[in-house]
Amino acid sequence: MLVAVFDETIAPQGPNETSIPDRLQPPSWEHLFGTDDLGRDIFSRVVLGTGVSLRVGFLAVGIALVIGTVVGLLAGFYGRWVDDVLMRFMDMLFAFPAVLLAIAVLAVRGPGSGNTALAIGVVYIPVFARVTRASVLGVREEVYVRASRSVGASDLRLLTRHVLPNAAPPIIVQTSISLAFAVLAEAALSFLGLGTQPPAPSWGRMLAEGRGFIQDAWWLAFFPGMAIFLTVLCFNLLGDGLRDVLDPRQRTLMAGGGR
């Protein structure tokens, strides 16, 4: 995250600065992660790619999270025909292979990182809708929801104050997993030439481009791959941590342990 903010300062060299004589250099002190086939500094590109990848990832998951959660809440809470209509529509989205659906969205909207985010977001809406709905189905039967209704709380209040917070843990975990997958999906789409357009640095595309040189210059694919791996790992740990922090029971346990 910090890397994304300070990208311009950290990067020792412009991401698109080419230096043909220095092409395909292995990692050294001069080029920490080596250079690629056009002599660009991989370290600089990985650092600058952080911003691109994370932006697309966050935007995509944001879209999926907001729409999917609202759909899941309504479907799970009201049940009956609301559930049927919304979830069948989600099934329709779900039925398309993810990449095909994303390609379809991009074909209509044209490539670019904004549209990539939108496409990935659309693909993940049904995932969030399902996770939310499943969780809501359990929570809505809780006595405290009925208790709150018994003192006159409106549906909106029940949904936002009681159902959503108590149904949130699986959604938070899903968010962290999806962030990881969104980064990968962005990579896949960029590889297909539909995502982030060259020459902007993107981990996925660097990975794809490095694929051709894997025998001779492992660092081309290795470092962007490591960056993806670390990011995905961080998001997962972050999700776990968030879930624990947001649970008042866990919080007291931790405070009690510290005393």
Added chain:
Amino acid sequence: MSDDVLVSARGLEVHFPIGGSYRKKAAGVLRAVDGVDLDIRRGETLGLVGESGCGKSTLGNALLRLVPTTGGTLTFDGADLTGLEGRRLKELRRRAGMVFQDPFASLDPRRTVAQTVGEPLEVHGLRKGRDKAARVAELLELVGLDPGVAGRYPHEFSGGQRQRVGIARALAGEPDFLVCDEAIASLDVSVQAQVLNLLRRLQRQLGLTLLFISHDLSAVRHISDRIAVMYLGRIVEIGPAEAVGTDPQMPYTQALLSAVPLPHPALERERKRIVLSGDVPSPAAVPSGCRFRTRCPHVFEPCDDVDPALQPVGAPGQQAACHLHGIVGTPATDAPEGITATP
């Protein structure tokens, strides 16, 4: 106690479809509450007893419109409740509160005591800001909790304390009517007495009308002015607590009472128990005629055919639905000729 009726049900029915959905026709009907006539007088405590699954809780929920009724009428302070919606339903829920059975399930684990108790105040726009905090503190004190606990979460409390929080929430809107649905059943015995006494004190102090639902007969006798006995979705006996508790007129009540242990060993040895055979019939297949006839030790001919209505017997104000006191009721549809029934 006055004769002024606060809550009144006439022929109240709550039927649940079995196995169906909104698209598919139900395979059967579960008669959880099946024709209940009940008047709860302003300021009284009415105890409602019966076995598990007899519809006590469903009746309590129906009175607050927490489950939809499928038939009959229901009035609260003279106003019709069936079909009430929007703002007027909300107003009902301010004037009538509910204390739930399980204090571990009825408090939202993610909300502090102050948020839980303050919710009715927010919902109904009764108090804001500092006033609200003051009112929450006042409510906590009223139920015997330290106002300093307002910022804590439910899991930090014992069962009895949680139940006090639940009572404080129910009282926040200054209700006239409180339904206590097995409010002490899941507490330790020593705590049960405390909460019971708290409820009795609050009832007197605030002039509440209380519907106390329980399967614990001694607790009900301790707190109630009147007792209603429910069996398979119907009230089968109702009357002053003293009369129902010492001289029950309906065989089912007699059997229930005979199951209560006595405190003295000599008396306990002498105690005659009426042990009922068989199980409660399923509310999905209610017997014709008297619904208790499949287990009644005194069953005789009319019980098969005539559904008994409540009739005055025993002490003043006591009513029982039993043919032993005269055949009164509605004949079953296939009733043979010759049995005359008065509606």
